[in-house]
Amino acid sequence: MKLAVIPGDGIGVEVTAEALKVLRKLVADLETTEYDLGAKRYNATGELLPDADLAAIREHDAILLGAIGDPSVTPGVLERGLLLNMRFALDHHVNLRPSRLYPGSRSPLAAQPEIDFVVVREGTEGPYTGNGGAIRVGTPHEIATEVSVNTWFGAERVVRYAFELAQTRRKHLTLIHKTNVLSNAGAIWTRAVETVGKDFPEVETAYCHIDAATIYMVDDPARFDVIVTDNLFGDIITDLAGAVTGGIGMAASGNIDASGTNPSMFEPVHGSAPDIAGKGIADPTAAILSTALLLRHLGRDEEAERVERAVEADLASRGTDPIVTSEIGDRITAAL
Numbered sequence: 273m274k275l276a277v278i279p280g281d282g283i284g285v286e287v288t289a290e291a292l293k294v295l296r297k298l299v300a301d302l303e304t305t306e307y308d309l310g311a312k313r314y315n316a317t318g319e320l321l322p323d324a325d326l327a328a329i330r331e332h333d334a335i336l337l338g339a340i341g342d343p344s345v346t347p348g349v350l351e352r353g354l355l356l357n358m359r360f361a362l363d364h365h366v367n368l369r370p371s372r373l374y375p376g377s378r379s380p381l382a383a384q385p386e387i388d389f390v391v392v393r394e395g396t397e398g399p400y401t402g403n404g405g406a407i408r409v410g411t412p413h414e415i416a417t418e419v420s421v422n423t424w425f426g427a428e429r430v431v432r433y434a435f436e437l438a439q440t441r442r443k444h445l446t447l448i449h450k451t452n453v454l455s456n457a458g459a460i461w462t463r464a465v466e467t468v469g470k471d472f473p474e475v476e477t478a479y480c481h482i483d484a485a486t487i488y489m490v491d492d493p494a495r496f497d498v499i500v501t502d503n504l505f506g507d508i509i510t511d512l513a514g515a516v517t518g519g520i521g522m523a524a525s526g527n528i529d530a531s532g533t534n535p536s537m538f539e540p541v542h543g544s545a546p547d548i549a550g551k552g553i554a555d556p557t558a559a560i561l562s563t564a565l566l567l568r569h570l571g572r573d574e575e576a577e578r579v580e581r582a583v584e585a586d587l588a589s590r591g592t593d594p595i596v597t598s599e600i601g602d603r604i605t606a607a608l
């Protein structure tokens with residue numbers, strides 16, 4: 273298994289080290305190549321994602337990423353110039369973000385009967401494409417735009433992926449959008465669900481606006497099985513999903529090129545957390561669960577299940593002890 277590793281910034285470095293402990297124990301044929309991308313390299317050389325690095329990264333079976341972003345760099349420079357550019361260049365159109373409330377998790381909703389849903393977030397469009405600009409900057413007449421790009425091609429393919437996923441689960445798909453206001457984009461997403469849904473008659477569909485979805489995710493999360501949504505709404509709702517299932521340090525994700533042309537990239541949902549970076553207290557569970565997604569993506573289901581079982585066992589016995597990043601990684605690795 274040829275794995276490109278991008279620890280990145282802040283706690284990305286700390287949690288990736290723990291995820292690698294797990295993979296090194298599980299995968300006998302693991303070959304890792306680390307890429308120095310992120311704030312340190314940018315501040316030293318001005319480089320974000322050089323063509324040579326991207327070309328080398330393409331040659332791997334998958335990518336393991338920590339997090340990108342640092343207070344020493346203007347907001348957006350690393351996030352757009354490195355992270356989003358990589359997602360776009362590798363056509364990571366499916367951003368897969370499962371949420372499950374494991375027994376023992378520290379969730380404000382721990383009394384809920386079951387929380388187990390997957391957000392299928394579109395990964396290459398929406399307002400994240402960089403389609404916008406600013407004029408008259410610094411004047412009282414400044415105008416800025418961030419245009420949300422929504423294509424039939426882009427919506428149809430993630431909606432189809434979401435239906436296929438729902439077909440293998442509880443056969444329920446919820447579209448989350450804001451069609452009452454964003455009616456042009458909303459029309460594409462609604463029609464994509466109606467059209468693709470004809471090929472999946474067993475899958476029941478539902479719709480909710482993004483604002484109401486934040487209510488249901490807290491007071492009735494069991495209603496969700498598979499959620500499909502655009503890039504921005506999916507970004508926001510999956511931080512909330514992490515919070516209700518035990519904390520953002522539990523939320524794993526896969527940036528997937530469902531065509532299989534490019535390597536997919538697996539990373540925790542969270543960012544570089546400058547507020548706790550360097551303290552050794554970041555929860556590495558999300559990064560470790562991201563390796564389970566990676567393994568399953570590469571057809572290594574048995575190893576993926578071993579990771580999930582080891583995490584489950586650790587959570588069941590974690591109690592309320594303070595989190596120590598390396599101790600959690602060591603315990604999960606030992607439990608594999």
Ligand SMILES: NC(=O)C1=CN([C@@H]2O[C@H](COP(=O)(O)OP(=O)(O)OC[C@H]3O[C@@H](n4cnc5c(N)ncnc54)[C@H](O)[C@@H]3O)[C@@H](O)[C@H]2O)C=CC1
Pocket residue numbers: 283287338339340341342343351355520521522539540541542543544545546547548553554555556558
């Ligand atoms: N995929 C990525 O690489 C992402 C990068 N970012 C970037 O990360 C930087 C910080 O962004 P924030 O908005 O602060 O989001 P963040 O996700 O880094 O942190 C939000 C809050 O969650 C906590 N947190 C995050 N991960 C945790 C973990 N594993 N264990 C325990 N607590 C955890 C942090 O301490 C903080 O209080 C920014 O530069 C941002 O652009 C943000 C989100 C995703």
Ligand SMILES: CC(C)CC(=O)C(=O)O
Pocket residue numbers: 341351352355356507541543
């Ligand atoms: C920093 C953003 C580009 C990414 C993000 O917040 C996410 O993918 O969840």
Ligand SMILES: [Mg+2]
Pocket residue numbers: 507508511541
């Ligand atoms: Mg996010």
